Amino acid sequence: MFGDKPKSLPQSIALVLLPEFTMMPVTAAIEPLRQANRFAEKALYRWTMHSIDGQPVAASNNILTMVNGDLEAVPQDAAIIICGGLNVQKHSDKRLISWLRKVARRGVDIGAVCTGSHVLAESGLLDGYKCTIHWENLPGFTEAFPEIDATGGLFEIDRDRFSSAGGTTAIDMMLTMIAGQHGPDLAAQVAEAILHSPIRHHSENQRMSLPARIGARHPKLVSIIEKMEGCLEDPLSPSILAKQAGLSTRQLERLFRRYLDRSPKRYYLELRLKKARSLLLQTDMSVINVALACGFSSPSHFSKCYRSFYGRTPYRERGLPTPAIGEGSPHEFGERV
Numbered sequence: 001m002f003g004d005k006p007k008s009l010p011q012s013i014a015l016v017l018l019p020e021f022t023m024m025p026v027t028a029a030i031e032p033l034r035q036a037n038r039f040a041e042k043a044l045y046r047w048t049m050h051s052i053d054g055q056p057v058a059a060s061n062n063i064l065t066m067v068n069g070d071l072e073a074v075p076q077d078a079a080i081i082i083c084g085g086l087n088v089q090k091h092s093d094k095r096l097i098s099w100l101r102k103v104a105r106r107g108v109d110i111g112a113v114c115t116g117s118h119v120l121a122e123s124g125l126l127d128g129y130k131c132t133i134h135w136e137n138l139p140g141f142t143e144a145f146p147e148i149d150a151t152g153g154l155f156e157i158d159r160d161r162f163s164s165a166g167g168t169t170a171i172d173m174m175l176t177m178i179a180g181q182h183g184p185d186l187a188a189q190v191a192e193a194i195l196h197s198p199i200r201h202h203s204e205n206q207r208m209s210l211p212a213r214i215g216a217r218h219p220k221l222v223s224i225i226e227k228m229e230g231c232l233e234d235p236l237s238p239s240i241l242a243k244q245a246g247l248s249t250r251q252l253e254r255l256f257r258r259y260l261d262r263s264p265k266r267y268y269l270e271l272r273l274k275k276a277r278s279l280l281l282q283t284d285m286s287v288i289n290v291a292l293a294c295g296f297s298s299p300s301h302f303s304k305c306y307r308s309f310y311g312r313t314p315y316r317e318r319g320l321p322t323p324a325i326g327e328g329s330p331h332e333f334g335e336r337v
Helices: 023-040 094-104 116-122 138-144 169-182 184-193 210-214 219-230 238-245 249-260 264-282 287-293 299-310
Strands: 011-017 045-050 079-083 110-113 155-158 161-164
Touching (some): 023 045, 023 079, 094 116, 155 169, 161 169, 169 184, 210 219, 238 249, 249 264, 287 299
Parallel strands (some): 011 079, 079 110
Antiparallel strands (some): 155 161
């Protein structure tokens, strides 16, 4: 299991960088290891970085990163971390998937940071395991791999598979590993050195609380938005939302205008369109299926709403020509049809 005491020291960890990988999760995974070596005054961990072809890799911030070698240069005993970022589907190389399946048969620990979980899922290495992925990618991931238990937590360690959601969550995952292998005192020293306290539990939410996100703590407003977020595929009408909150539709309208400067109908539409954009960019779902998954039964109405909000059609979002049909709709903007 990942995080068990290593058979020998230093423990080897290999980070495989995909094109457009996000830099922060990579450094967040490495720095706790460096600090652990420093405080232990011996080499507890060693790490190497690799790309599919052994060539330097440009991160999502355009910084070109040198590597130690290609996939075949990964040490035989290394725990492997797939480091994803932007456009992970495009960079899910067949050579990488084949290699992952081969090394998995050796029983090595295999994990991912940020969107790297998508590659593990595509390789079939998350079947029967818990995992996590960045919250922005979670809707697309669950649509693409509905059978996989994606928790949405900060990180997951499940036997010989592990994953963190991106950002600074790899720090918490590595500190948890250090605590399990070399004791909580060492993990606490490392956490203090990198100004990361307290060490977060794997099940904590990735996102800020809803009141913090919307800048309001009105309990009825929060409750209504939570219902909206939970019913994007089959949107609830303003009258139903108002009734469930113990409000009149006029009171509901005033509540949203006061705190969010928009109507409840408009706010609900924006939630659905944001989910639609996530699915368009992160999955291979057809535009029609994306529309249905976000509560639009009319593709033409979906296209009209999407273009009004984002300035381009769903097809243009993917770099595809927009069909001649589907650009007009007699229905009011924001109404589910």
